[in-house]
Amino acid sequence: MKDKQLTMQDIADLAGVGKSTVSRYFNGGYVKEETRRKLKEIIEKVDYTPNTIAQSLKATKTKTIGIVAPCLDSITSSRVMMALDEYVRNEGYVTIIINTNHNEMRELTSIEHVWKMNVDAIVLIATNITEAHRQLAHKIDVPMLFIGQVFSDGYSIVNDDYHAGFDMGEYVAKKGHMDITYVGVNASDRAVGIERKKGVMDGFQTHGVSSINTIETDFTFTHSQDVISAYLKKHIPSVFICATDTIALACYKEVQALQLKVPEDISIVGFGGYESSSVITPSLCTVRFDNEMAGKMAGEAIIKWINGEIIPKMQSVGYTIIEGESVQSI
Amino acid sequence: MKDKQLTMQDIADLAGVGKSTVSRYFNGGYVKEETRRKLKEIIEKVDYTPNTIAQSLKATKTKTIGIVAPCLDSITSSRVMMALDEYVRNEGYVTIIINTNHNEMRELTSIEHVWKMNVDAIVLIATNITEAHRQLAHKIDVPMLFIGQVFSDGYSIVNDDYHAGFDMGEYVAKKGHMDITYVGVNASDRAVGIERKKGVMDGFQTHGVSSINTIETDFTFTHSQDVISAYLKKHIPSVFICATDTIALACYKEVQALQLKVPEDISIVGFGGYESSSVITPSLCTVRFDNEMAGKMAGEAIIKWINGEIIPKMQSVGYTIIEGESVQSI
Numbered sequence: 001m002k003d004k005q006l007t008m009q010d011i012a013d014l015a016g017v018g019k020s021t022v023s024r025y026f027n028g029g030y031v032k033e034e035t036r037r038k039l040k041e042i043i044e045k046v047d048y049t050p051n052t053i054a055q056s057l058k059a060t061k062t063k064t065i066g067i068v069a070p071c072l073d074s075i076t077s078s079r080v081m082m083a084l085d086e087y088v089r090n091e092g093y094v095t096i097i098i099n100t101n102h103n104e105m106r107e108l109t110s111i112e113h114v115w116k117m118n119v120d121a122i123v124l125i126a127t128n129i130t131e132a133h134r135q136l137a138h139k140i141d142v143p144m145l146f147i148g149q150v151f152s153d154g155y156s157i158v159n160d161d162y163h164a165g166f167d168m169g170e171y172v173a174k175k176g177h178m179d180i181t182y183v184g185v186n187a188s189d190r191a192v193g194i195e196r197k198k199g200v201m202d203g204f205q206t207h208g209v210s211s212i213n214t215i216e217t218d219f220t221f222t223h224s225q226d227v228i229s230a231y232l233k234k235h236i237p238s239v240f241i242c243a244t245d246t247i248a249l250a251c252y253k254e255v256q257a258l259q260l261k262v263p264e265d266i267s268i269v270g271f272g273g274y275e276s277s278s279v280i281t282p283s284l285c286t287v288r289f290d291n292e293m294a295g296k297m298a299g300e301a302i303i304k305w306i307n308g309e310i311i312p313k314m315q316s317v318g319y320t321i322i323e324g325e326s327v328q329s330i
Numbered sequence: 331m332k333d334k335q336l337t338m339q340d341i342a343d344l345a346g347v348g349k350s351t352v353s354r355y356f357n358g359g360y361v362k363e364e365t366r367r368k369l370k371e372i373i374e375k376v377d378y379t380p381n382t383i384a385q386s387l388k389a390t391k392t393k394t395i396g397i398v399a400p401c402l403d404s405i406t407s408s409r410v411m412m413a414l415d416e417y418v419r420n421e422g423y424v425t426i427i428i429n430t431n432h433n434e435m436r437e438l439t440s441i442e443h444v445w446k447m448n449v450d451a452i453v454l455i456a457t458n459i460t461e462a463h464r465q466l467a468h469k470i471d472v473p474m475l476f477i478g479q480v481f482s483d484g485y486s487i488v489n490d491d492y493h494a495g496f497d498m499g500e501y502v503a504k505k506g507h508m509d510i511t512y513v514g515v516n517a518s519d520r521a522v523g524i525e526r527k528k529g530v531m532d533g534f535q536t537h538g539v540s541s542i543n544t545i546e547t548d549f550t551f552t553h554s555q556d557v558i559s560a561y562l563k564k565h566i567p568s569v570f571i572c573a574t575d576t577i578a579l580a581c582y583k584e585v586q587a588l589q590l591k592v593p594e595d596i597s598i599v600g601f602g603g604y605e606s607s608s609v610i611t612p613s614l615c616t617v618r619f620d621n622e623m624a625g626k627m628a629g630e631a632i633i634k635w636i637n638g639e640i641i642p643k644m645q646s647v648g649y650t651i652i653e654g655e656s657v658q659s660i
Contacts, residue, residue, distance in 0.1 A: 064443075072408040072427075082402050085429050089436070094443055097402075097427040099415050106419070113394075113424055117447065221605045249609045256611060275551045276606035279579045281586060 014042050020141035026308070030138050030153045065302060066114025067097045068107060069125045074219070075274045076291055077125050080147060083295025084123065091303050093120070108132055115140055121302045123147060128188045143305040147298055149191050150314060155305070157298045159289045160316040161195035167321055168269060168287055169203020172239055176330035177267065180204065181213045181237040183228065183247050192243050196271065200241055213237065217247060224250035232258060236266065238330065245272030245286055252280060263328035273322055282325030289319045344372045350471040356638065360468060360483045395632060396444025397427045398437060399455045404549070405575075405604045406621055407455050410477060413625025414453065421633050423450070438462055445470055451632045453477060458518045473635040477628050479521050480644060485635070487628045489619045490646045491525035492532075497651055498599060498617055499533020502569055506660035507597065510534065511543040511567040513558065513577050522573055526601065530571055543567065547577060554580035562588060566596065568660065575602030575616055582610060593658035603652055612655030619649045 012019045015038050025031045025039045065088055069077050085095045098114060100106040107124075114122055121142050126133075126149035137144055137154055146156040172180070182200060187193040197214075204212060213235070217227040224247045228240075232254055242248035248270030255266050262268055262282055270277060273288025294317040301311045342349045345368050355361045355369045395418055399407050415425045428444060430436040437454075444452055451472050456463075456479035467474055467484055476486040502510070512530060517523040527544075534542060543565070547557040554577045558570075562584055572578035578600030585596050592598055592612055600607060603618025624647040631641045 072402060072412050073405065075403065078402040078408070082429060082431065086431060089431075094428065094440070096444075096447075097429065098424065099412060099427065101412065101416060101419075110424070114426075117426075221609075246605075249606065252611075253609045274606075275576075276579060276604075276610075279583045280606075280610045281582075 011039070011042060011046070014046075015039050020139060023141040024138065030134075061120050061306075062118045063093050064117070064119045065093050065095045065121045065123060066111075066117065066119040067095050067123045067125065068100060068110045068114065069097055070100055070102050070107070070127050072097075072099050076272065076289070077148075079291035080125065080295040080298070083292040084299045085295075087296050087299030088303060091299070093303070095123075102127070104128065104130065104132070108136055111136055111140065111144075115142065120306050121145070123298060123302060126151070129190070143302060145298060145302050145305070147294065149189075154313075155301065155311060156314050157294055157301065158191060158314065158316050159294070160319060161191045162199040164271065164287045164289065164319045165196040165199020165201075166203040166206075167199075167319075168241065168271070169200040169205075170207060171203075171285075171321060171323075172241065172267070172269060172327060173204050173207035173209050175267070175327055177239045178209060178330075179238040180209065180241060181215060181231070181235070181239070182241045182243075183215055183217055183224070183251070184243045185218060185247075186216060192271075196243060217250075219244060219246060221246050221250050225254055228254045229257070236260070239267040239269065239327065242268065242270045245270040245274045245277045245284065248272075248284055248286065249276065249280070252284075263326050267327040269327060273320075278322070278324070284322075285324040285327045286322050287319050288322055290317050293317050341369070341372060341376070344376075345369050350469060353471040354468065391450050391636075392448045393423050394447070394449045395423050395425045395451045395453060396441075396447065396449035397425050397453045397455065398440045398444065399427055399429055400432050400437070400457050402427075402429050406602060406619070407478075409621035410455065410625040410628070413622040414629045415625075417626050417629025418633060421629075423633070425453075432457070434458065434460065434462070438466055441466055441470065441474075445472065450636050451475070453628060453632060456481070458520070473632060475628060475632050475635070477624065479519075484643075485631065485641060486644050487624055487631065488521060488644065488646050489624070490649060491521045492529040494601065494617045494619065494649045494651075495526040495529020495531075496533040496536075497529075497649075498571065498601070499530040499535075500537060501533075501615075501651060501653075502571065502597070502599060502657060503534045503537035503539050505597070505657055507569045507657075508539060508660075509568040510539065510571060511545060511561070511565070511569070512571045512573075513545055513547055513554070513581070514573045515548060515577075516546060522601075526573060547580075549574060549576060551576050551580050555584055558584045559587070566590070569597040569599070569657065572598065572600045575600040575604045575607045575614065578602075578614055578616065579606065579610070582614075593656050597657040599657060603650075608652070608654070614652075615654040615657045616652050617649050618652055620647050623647050 008019050008022045012022045017035055098110040100110050122144040124146050126146045129149050129151055150156050150158055184197050185193050215231055217224040228251050240251045248268050251268045260266055270284050270286040273286050277284035277286050297315055304311050338352050339349050342352045428440040430440050452474040454476050456476045459479050459481055480486050480488055514527050515523050545561055547554040558581050570581045572581055578598050581598045600614050600616040603616050607614035607616050627645055634641050
């Protein structure tokens with residue numbers, strides 16, 4: 001029965017399951033244990049390899065990869081998408097991007113939309129993975145890679161948010177700061193809202209700082225201004241640890257509005273490493289994630305996956321602390 | 331012969347021309363005078379209206395609009411695309427974006443690519459319109475709108491670059507500056523490279539300043555740093571007029587590296603009105619184009635066009651001068 005004519009549908013028919021289940025089996029997606037055993041048995045019997053599957057699928061390739069992004073005005077996602085685009089272009093693929101404007105329903109329908117456009121693979125720049133995402137990911141029968149958040153049932157490229165947070169916490173603690181305010185974002189964004197924050201907390205704790213004030217904002221400049229401005233009326237900390245550079249820039253603005261000086265009166269740090277953070281005076285102390293590397297890694301992974309090669313379940317991207325001039329030694 | 335079964339192809343056959351010519355005829359694109367006469371005659375004879383055409387085409391609508399963009403990391407294009415996306419989403423359309431990374435060949439192939447994906451319309455965020463663009467636009471049989479550059483054979487949404495430049499030139503001239511350096515970009519970008527620059531020159535000239543040094547860079551921060559750093563070794567002007575905020579931010583960086591102060595030693599102005607330009611100290615004097623309005627106008631125009639309604643050939647978007655703190659009175 002070994003035959004290059006054999007299709008994924010044939011395997012599906014033999015196992016009495018849907019084609020998408022067979023695809024998931026080969027792509028490492030979720031398959032019920034019982035079905036997995038049955039598929040394994042059949043595949044061994046017919047002496048089948050994922051490469052044969054990949055080969056038999058080739059005919060329908062559109063050479064198009066769909067990217068679903070939460071927005072177009074984040075420097076981080078833009079850098080990732082441009083590097084990803086560049087990588088896959090050189091491999092003969094075109095990427096098409098759909099913007100969801102941070103709307104979960106749109107995100108889910110956009111994933112379905114690109115899928116129905118017969119893309120060869122889907123990349124989701126993820127901010128929040130819900131049960132609906134999981135269900136959809138199991139239905140999608142093309143490779144689907146998550147960037148920015150760990151997708152436990154599939155494949156992800158993520159920033160090493162915990163360690164970046166830890167190193168930053170440690171760095172600021174070593175400068176002698178004790179009165180710390182962390183300006184974070186909602187926990188629905190696991191990577192930034194939980195991992196990054198936990199890293200910062202643990203970094204401080206290792207150096208004996210266990211009490212940290214925390215306030216919450218969102219990813220926008222203007223809302224962050226409001227939140228920080230209100231907070232500064234009640235308390236002026238020795239340092240603001242901001243979950244993103246955009247939030248840190250809003251801090252600069254509000255601190256300067258009170259005629260206070262950075263870093264003499266208040267130190268400020270961010271996460272992001274945008275160009276604007278280096279041009280401001282004093283330049284911002286921040287963490288630069290290697291977004292270009294994330295894009296390239298994503299491109300490499302997705303092409304390997306399309307070609308039926310094995311890829312790591314999770315890859316994390318490095319970072320660098322840029323000291324800048326916005327943290328005072330106490 | 332009046333019949334809702336009549337298709338654009340029928341009209342084309344009657345006239346002995348291609349279907350795309352008939353589409354262009356209705357969409358206001360270029361059609362040879364002789365052909366135009368012939369089509370007009372036939373259409374009158376069969377009592378045909380563009381709405382009937384629009385109606386007969388409806389069946390094949392994908393409710394998808396393709397956007398071809400030069401990059402993803404320009405704040406201006408991102409703002410335009412997000413506003414456009416928001417507008418058309420509310421009308422039941424999805425936009426898909428292809429990034430060309432400022433590569434003309436990719437731009438042309440990307441336009442063809444989205445066209446072949448059966449989008450209902452195409453929007454090009456244009457930087458440079460060449461003869462190849464013209465030829466392609468004539469081939470494309472769906473509405474194709476240009477944003478950012480005037481497309482003389484078709485439809486465009488543009489910034490009022492000339493008057494924005496003029497007002498800025500006038501503003502700086504009134505502050506008493508005489509030793510002016512304009513940091514511009516290549517003329518292949520008509521809107522920024524020619525219109526905006528000419529506006530600035532004319533604005534100064536109206537106030538008796540006729541000699542202005544000009545240097546050229548590109549749209550990137552790092553190359554602009556190099557160009558400005560080299561220039562400052564030879565000459566320190568009283569004011570830098572920068573064609574974009576990114577170039578202005580590079581100016582800040584290089585001026586500060588020389589221990590010079592903005593605006594006491596050198597004044598700096600830009601065009602863009604990014605959030606980062608307001609957070610820097612001193613805040614940047616710049617022109618803010620209403621990018622959200624541009625996106626909304628583009629969305630409105632393209633939907634009307636898809637529905638067979640008449641739209642203006644060219645619409646231009648307003649601007650505001652944000653005075654900031656980076657220009658010294660002399």
